[in-house]
Amino acid sequence: DNLSAGRQATNSLLDLGHRHIGSITGPIQLTTASGRLKGMLEAMAARGLAPKTGHVRSGEFREDTAYSVARDLLGQPDRPTALYVANGVMAIGVMRAVADLGLRCPEDVSIASTDTVAGAGGLKPRLTRTEHPVADMTNEALRMLVDRIEGKVAQPARNVVFQPALVVGESCSPLKAPAELT
Template sequence: MATIKDVARSAGVSTATVSAVLNDSAYVSPPLRARVLAAIRDLNYSPSLAAQNLKRGRSQLIALVVADLANPFFSRVVWAAEAAVAAWGYSLVVFNSDEKPEAEQRILSRVRMLSCDGVLLVPVGDSTKHLQRDPDEKPLPTVLFGRTVEDDKSDTITIDNISAGRQATEYLLDLGHTRVGSITGPLHLTTGRGRLDGMLAAMKSRGLAPEPRDVRSGEFREDAAYSVARSLLEQQDRPTALYVASGLMALGAMRAIADLGLRCPVDISIASTDTIPGIGGLRPRLTRTEHPLVDMTNEAVRLLVDRIRRGGEVEQRNIVFQPSLVVGDSCAPVGLR
């Protein structure tokens, strides 16, 4: 690989001049500039990011730490984030904490070692104490995505989970269902807890409450939702409608319904929150709340880049996106059959 010295020698100038041309950091007369550019072309030179990183103290790298890479929802986040990050001139380093706080901690220390300029984090634990390892060293620019944690000073991008749960549940209630159950996400996560709270609020405002045995929580996974749904629906006395906390889980629930010989929506109505790719092919079409994932991701990257550039001088921002109901045909009026 050619270095800046080779270019300087070949153009008959100093390395400072080459650097000035490369970065437009000082005026260079046209003839010299031309010679430098020619030398760069001849030698097929491109500056070493490693050296730049060392000198400048930044790396052009943004880390994305997701809680479960196997979840298609987060795959879409990876997709959207890669594009957004590239548009700002960064590259995306992807990590999977697999919902394990220890793994998250390991990853974050690696992120520091790599001197990533910032991190887009879907936090796993219920705190980010482990983020600042040293009180006096300046914190790694961070944007929390999708989930929030207690008393953190990072910017956040989230959805209104309560509204999501409420909207989906209200739709079911409007169809006349009174016995509504739910398969929730983990309740220690804001996404799990919030959606359930929204569901409960919707029912409460109509003087209803779910049977305790109709509300089961599980992980945000297809197989977990499948088995939870199975055991929930195997009760001889089961709910007529189900609010399922995520798209991936809805897939599991649908599979359970089919395997139990039930029909959706005739025997049981399903509504859920969030979507995953390919779900559009599913029949019946799922009634669900969706949120603008691409916009959310773009906004998250924008905030992060802003914080990387302007640092602490900008105050904390917490942006909440609103979910909207997408009506499919997975829900029917109660007592249809």
């Protein structure tokens, strides 16, 4: 459930006091990217908020793309205090950009993402993220495949939605008061 993933990750940032939240997402024509972004926007709207103009960016689900987008977005004078990043691959690029800009995560910018990838476990700080139950998803896909092979295909085809869970890492912190932002 990509909508829920975006909503959960964004609510975790909102609960920490962040109001200027940006997003770096994948190609908006893909339901994965559009669903996660919609969840983020719904979470903000539920609290009477919206991202600032230019704080929502999209590109390919790639580390190098996210790195370039994050460098541009976080290099702005009115940069967001937190980012919701569409996936773990992109989060790696965002974390690199934060470091290369001389910023600190989570002291200068909090980062929350959806899902993780090999290599993300070594990120410092550990990434706060929503995770889909990949083992359950795999088991269900295999069960559906076996049913199809054995001729037990359900009509119409089933659509199974899996709920993500929030995994709190170290990449998010409460919003600092203005006097603390030096």
